[in-house]
Amino acid sequence: MSAPGEFRFVSRDRRVREDRRFVAGRGRYVADIERPGMLHVALVHSPHPAARILSIESQAALALPGVRLVLTGEQLAAAVEPLMNGLDTPHVQRYPMAVGQARYAGEWVAAVVADTRAIAEDAAELVEVAYEPLPFVIDAEEAYTPQSTPVHEKHGSNVLLDRTFVWGEVEEHFAQSDHKLALRVTWGRNSTVPIETFGVVASWDPWSDTLDVWASIQMPKYADQIARALRLPGNGVRVHYDVDVGGSYGVKRGIKHTVLVGHLSRLLNRPVRLIEDRLENMRSGDAHGPDRIFDVEVAFNSDGVVNSMKMRALDNAGAYAGRAPFQLGKPIGAIVGPYRIKSVRYQAVSVTSNKAAQEAVRGFGQAPTNYAIESMMDRVAAHVGIDRLEVRRRNFIGADEFPYLIPSGTRYDSGDYHTVMDKVLAHVEWPALLAERDRLRATGMLAGIGVAACLEPSGGNSSFEPLLNEKNNTTTWMESVRINVDALGTVSVMIHTTSSGQGHETLASTVVGEALGLDPDKIRVVRPDSLASLPGNSPVGSRMAIMMGGAAHLAAGKLIDKCKAIAAHQFGCADEAVDYASGSVIERATGRTLAWADLVGVAHRNHHLLPDGMQPGLEATHIYQVPNASELPVDGRIQMYPCHSFEFHMTLVAIDPILGKVEFRRYVIGHDCGVVINPHIVKGMTLGGIAHGIGAALMEEFVYGEDGQMMSQTFMDYLLPSSHEMPHVEIVHHCTPSPLTVLGQKGSGESGYLGAPAAVSGAINDAVAPLGLRFEKLPIRLTKISDAVAAASPKQDRTL
Amino acid sequence: MKAAAFSYVRPSTLAEACAILRADEDARLIAGGQTLAPMMAMRLARPSQLVDIARLPELAGVADAGDALVFGAAVRQAEAERSPLVAARLPLLAKALPWVGHQPTRSRGTIGGSVANADPAAEIPLVLATLGGAVDFMTCDGPGHIAAQDFFAGPMMTALPADAVLTAVRFPVWSTPVGVGFHEISARRSDFAYVSAAAQASFDEDGVCIACTLGLGGAAAVPTRLESVALKLAGRRMTDAEIAEALEEAVAALEIMTDSYASPEYRRRVAKELGARALRDARDSAPGSRP
Structure with missing residues (x-):
């Protein structure tokens, strides 16, 4: 963290302003929105993984008192535009509900609107759909074969994306290296599974031609996409950003839900609400994360120095393209991790299957990639017989090498990986930790230490879009903040997005308070609706500390400039002759001061005292472009995210060899996200991310059976780690400021999750290595560990 | 996740x-509702009416009958947990x-409800089976009584007549001082x-x-008392070796449940291990044991 004294409010131990209302249960979520005459939606789901829809009979449902409408996927498709498709795959069309054919078990086939959700559910059971089951494919490798049944017949195959990048002299480096090895690791399909499912209320007002939308969203360009799909002008949709969002980490996109209820509201001239239930969220919400097989080849020297890597990532996108293919693209910006790997061949393959579609999930594909890279580093270390830490140390990019250009075209801004690792080793007293592992082993437990070193690219642009789709030439990913000082001298900061736990109100008020030298607690943060908002891209890609923080800081700078100009005019001196501090402007030479109240008074009431040509009022706006990213790709290379946070995980686990249960004895993370704006928010992100990563490593998975049905449909089967499973986490701080950002800050919204799965997997593999075992597929369930240990152990009964 | 329509009654007797x-015949009893309510929300249970027996005075309280503690069926699990x-x-x-379950579910869930639900992995039915307890019930025809070994018929199935109200659960209390052991394994606490x-x-x-008794839950279709283990260990010092030997045969003879969570091999291996740990704990915490 930053040196004490450098900031008054930033990095300080200050309360998170949002916490009060959340802890007291006074948040205002979409389900708290009540509109007069509001109707409710329930869905009819396909029971088949693939089936032609022969007919939909809704008479019985409509006969039920309180039922207003049954809408089929076909009827909806006739009235709206297809949902946005990021790739250039025109024959992989997607509408909110199945049209003619259902492509996964649980897909929406029809919607029922009724006076209450309970009546809508009763009626949904009465909708009779005749299906003709079709062949289906669940497995990604099978889907990748030319003979597999295409999920979208017109597309001709299941391949959405199959692109090979070669960055550097890969073959040459392979030929020159002492050793090569190959490995395969598999990342199970998990997600973020928020406490609050997705919800939306849409209300059409024919007298103002406006669709008002309240939604549980974390979605860039949400209003634009809704307007486009509903064939409304952009200013015909008003999204209310002042609803709290009960968790997201990527998945709260809800385009199909919103297009559906938006259309229904227009059709029925009534407010319409759809709140997913848990089953809908898990099975039909299109909110699963990456589902990925990595085949990695690595070329390295006898001293453990890695020269080159070939990686094929095969991702099972599910039934529609969605964001899944792009989640193979984002990791290109950190494809070598924190290591000095000279060249890379990367093959990104995304295939459709008859699973639910994916959505963006925390890290946007980076956590699986980090798991593959870190598994590779452990294997390299074992192969050359050098300690895992030493191998990492030898491959780390040095603190003096930044900015560091990686082969795929991204420049890492800053970092000090060696120091962070050394701080963690000092904190755990490495020899003592090793001794503790060996002591545990001597008691008959399996015990292992896992490490993971990885990056959190932050400041989210979406450079992967032009990289993977030549028709996309987007290079702008802005965020905007407006500051207004009213005639009474109080400050309001306008932010233009919803928040799903990121603490944007604390962020914006802290940064503006710091810049203006005013108490952040007295600064109000306001969220105008989308029609009153400046452009932005919402909180994705760990961007808001950088982007909203940057916009807020720069807007405050403009406000300060105006204050200085007002005072300099009053003093009859040059603008350069005055300083701004804590709300006052002081003439350097004379010490003459114009206090805040006077500055506000001149701006609002004394036009005769304003400099010539200056507009009245005290207001400033900044629309901030992502630093260091304005170019289109060249030769498959591009600058992905601008900033790079670093995390170094170390964990000691003990495993009962018969029960297979993994117990955490120690969990330490060294974390460097540059200058921290609010330490409590960063700590919360990191602890939550580690919990999420432990879930991915040990228990969370959306499992599909051979019959194409999703088996983990409830929290009895999709297992989230609870507070019982969460170890005490020790955080070791380090601060390498980013040279690209206003305060030196980097992102931390994905911290913890990016390395925890690799660290936990590494610890388990260290524990079972003496038995000759290795787990290469996540999640590693306890029963799997026990069964493997039993099969590997010499036949003996420990109870004897 | 809205329950199908149902009516609700709260009889006073x-x-x-x-x-x-x-x-x-489609009416269902509800007391704590910790299993039934989610089943109804998922529409896996669709009772015509819910008969709320939580406040019936006949089902309240814990009585000491000398050789048994008798729990009114509606005694909350949390109340039992706090009872001296x-x-x-x-x-x-x-x-x-x-x-x-969890503390909040125990605040609502009842002793009788857990027994009547007969989940093969549930702890209260396991203790009842292990101690060889019994249940009392009432129908329009009068009271009835079923021993634990005859009560649990299969996963979520019991010998209780369809129109019966389970009224009390009897847990035997031994006349001599005892030691006890309890272990379980699940993916999460x-x-x-x-x-x-147990x-x-x-x-x-x-x-x-x-005397000794050992019961296993989760492993078979019903909570199962391993009679052969009790027979083998009675009259012995219960050394680790004797425990292991007694378990070897008994667990091998068990009909192990199969599902997607754990392989039958896992369940058998772990049943043997946790059975041994529970017996060793019981021995080590019992007054007078000297293995």
Whole structure:
């Protein structure tokens, strides 16, 4: 963290302003929105993984008192535009509900609107759909074969994306290296599974031609996409950003839900609400994360120095393209991790299957990639017989090498990986930790230490879009903040997005308070609706500390400039002759001061005292472009995210060899996200991310059976780690400021999750290595560990 | 996740509750609702009416009958967990109760409800089976009584007549001082156990086992008392080796449940291990044991 004294409010131990209302249960979520005459939606789901829809009979449902409408996927498709498709795959069309054919078990086939959700559910059971089951494919490798049944017949195959990048002299480096090895690791399909499912209320007002939308969203360009799909002008949709969002980490996109209820509201001239239930969220919400097989080849020297890597990532996108293919693209910006790997061949393959579609999930594909890279580093270390830490140390990019250009075209801004690792080793007293592992082993437990070193690219642009789709030439990913000082001298900061736990109100008020030298607690943060908002891209890609923080800081700078100009005019001196501090402007030479109240008074009431040509009022706006990213790709290379946070995980686990249960004895993370704006928010992100990563490593998975049905449909089967499973986490701080950002800050919204799965997997593999075992597929369930240990152990009964 | 339509009644007497059940075969009893309510929300259960028996005076309270503690069926699990009587007289149940669901679910869930639900992985039925307890019930025809070994018929199935109200659960209390052991394994704390094991043992002054009992949950279709283990270990000192030997055969003879959570091999291996741990704990915590 930053040196004490450098900031008054930033990095300080200050309360998170949002916490009060959340802890007291006074948040205002979409389900708290009540509109007069509001109707409710329930869905009819396909029971088949693939089936032609022969007919939909809704008479019985409509006969039920309180039922207003049954809408089929076909009827909806006739009235709206297809949902946005990021790739250039025109024959992989997607509408909110199945049209003619259902492509996964649980897909929406029809919607029922009724006076209450309970009546809508009763009626949904009465909708009779005749299906003709079709062949289906669940497995990604099978889907990748030319003979597999295409999920979208017109597309001709299941391949959405199959692109090979070669960055550097890969073959040459392979030929020159002492050793090569190959490995395969598999990342199970998990997600973020928020406490609050997705919800939306849409209300059409024919007298103002406006669709008002309240939604549980974390979605860039949400209003634009809704307007486009509903064939409304952009200013015909008003999204209310002042609803709290009960968790997201990527998945709260809800385009199909919103297009559906938006259309229904227009059709029925009534407010319409759809709140997913848990089953809908898990099975039909299109909110699963990456589902990925990595085949990695690595070329390295006898001293453990890695020269080159070939990686094929095969991702099972599910039934529609969605964001899944792009989640193979984002990791290109950190494809070598924190290591000095000279060249890379990367093959990104995304295939459709008859699973639910994916959505963006925390890290946007980076956590699986980090798991593959870190598994590779452990294997390299074992192969050359050098300690895992030493191998990492030898491959780390040095603190003096930044900015560091990686082969795929991204420049890492800053970092000090060696120091962070050394701080963690000092904190755990490495020899003592090793001794503790060996002591545990001597008691008959399996015990292992896992490490993971990885990056959190932050400041989210979406450079992967032009990289993977030549028709996309987007290079702008802005965020905007407006500051207004009213005639009474109080400050309001306008932010233009919803928040799903990121603490944007604390962020914006802290940064503006710091810049203006005013108490952040007295600064109000306001969220105008989308029609009153400046452009932005919402909180994705760990961007808001950088982007909203940057916009807020720069807007405050403009406000300060105006204050200085007002005072300099009053003093009859040059603008350069005055300083701004804590709300006052002081003439350097004379010490003459114009206090805040006077500055506000001149701006609002004394036009005769304003400099010539200056507009009245005290207001400033900044629309901030992502630093260091304005170019289109060249030769498959591009600058992905601008900033790079670093995390170094170390964990000691003990495993009962018969029960297979993994117990955490120690969990330490060294974390460097540059200058921290609010330490409590960063700590919360990191602890939550580690919990999420432990879930991915040990228990969370959306499992599909051979019959194409999703088996983990409830929290009895999709297992989230609870507070019982969460170890005490020790955080070791380090601060390498980013040279690209206003305060030196980097992102931390994905911290913890990016390395925890690799660290936990590494610890388990260290524990079972003496038995000759290795787990290469996540999640590693306890029963799997026990069964493997039993099969590997010499036949003996420990109870004897 | 909205329940299908149903009606709700709260009879003021046990007789009234019995009459409703007799008249409507789709009526279901509700007390704590910790299993039934989510089942209804998922529409996996669709009762025509809910008969709320939580406040019936006939189903309240814990009575000490000398050789047993008798729990009114509507006694909340949390109440039993806090009861000094249970801690003193039924240490095995006291040890198992913290494993039942979570604290908030125990505040609502009842002893009788858990027994009537007959989940093969549930802790209270396991303790009942391990101690060889019994249940009392009432129908319009009068009271009835079923021993635990005859009560549990399969996963979520019991010998209780369809129109009966389970009124009381009887847990035997041994006349000699006991030691107890309880272990279970699940993916997360308080999830349904893959396997659980409950044991109780009593020793004479010479350190010889007078009586012992071991039950396994989660492993088979019903909570199962391993009679052969009790027979083998009675009259012995219950050394680790004797425990292991007794378990070897008994677990091999068990009909192990199969599902997607754990392989049958896992359940058998872990049943043996947790059974041994529970027995060793029972032995080591019993007054007078000298293995």
